[in-house]
Amino acid sequence: MLNNIKPKTGRLLISEPFMADPNFKRSVVLLTEHGDEGTVGYILNQVGNLILNDVIQDLWDAKNYIYFGGPVAADTLHFIHRSYDKLQSGEPIGNGLYWGGNFETLKILLNTNAISADEVKFFMGYSGWDHGQLDREIEQNAWMVSDIFNPDLIFSNDDEKLWRDVIVNLGPKYAHISNFPVDPSLN
Template identity: 85%
Template sequence: MLNNIKPKTGRLLISEPFMADPNFKRSVVLVTEHGEEGTVGYILNQAGNLLLKDVIQDLWLADNQIYFGGPVAADTLHFIHRAYDRLQSGEEIGDGIYWGGDFETLKILINSNAIDESEIKFFMGYSGWDYGQLAQEIKLNAWMVSNISHPDIIFGNDEEKLWRDVIVNLGPKYAHVSNFPVDPSLN
């Protein structure tokens, strides 16, 4: 099932339908860093049980869902956004998608309703691979790579649909995979 697209910053990793690792079951991961040091990314479709106002006390209006970004450093908070015009910080990782930025400015924007929930996504923890580890997992068909990382896909909140839509966007060769049952024993 190997596709020929290579991982790089701004691309998506899509887990194979029956991945055994529960952290990545039917996951879509946005790659925020990829190089000789390894790969870093965030799981886009695993919402957690916390809201931002639950973990940052002075963000009393922040009803932003916090997503499980991955199993590494699960006690750290990270964010991506598409509000550079107001935040004036962050590292561009894709077409109008930014990673991180000035958190104090972000808090002001959130508390003044100057940034919409659809423009930002928060994560507890991150996904990480040592140099060569992700390449090996791709070779073993654990991951597919997509170069489609449109902001509407990244900042959407339909977790169930995201994994399927991204696979369908890989083309007809992969579209059938989107219909595989979550539990193959139910087939």
């Protein structure tokens, strides 16, 4: 195991630099649920080609990018936000962040520009692991876990920089990993 931090709701998973699975290459995943039933999270740094009003027509000016949340249920829309005061709904995941909430209220907030892009992030699909599966992947050094991050990172738009910043935040022992090339044959 690369570090001793265990997965938990509100923590980040950081893929090892040479992960072969293209769904998770250089990914940062925010865990929104972790328990006996398994684990759910969203990839924070894989922006897709769609914006919100491409998918939902009655969101006239919603120019929020939709991120690839993971390979599970890739035709479903999800969101993470830090605006409980405006939405009055959502499951708390820590660090002032919430998972989901009342989508009809969110649509009104988006259409009236009462909520900004740095307060909510949208995902198609999610990442999921059966009970024990993520623990096995961590033991195989496929993932590092972080419990230290600035919530502003969640709403970052710089996908590659997010992966590097989260690794650097793990401390000097891991900082050198952030400089590994995407293709190890280029080293």
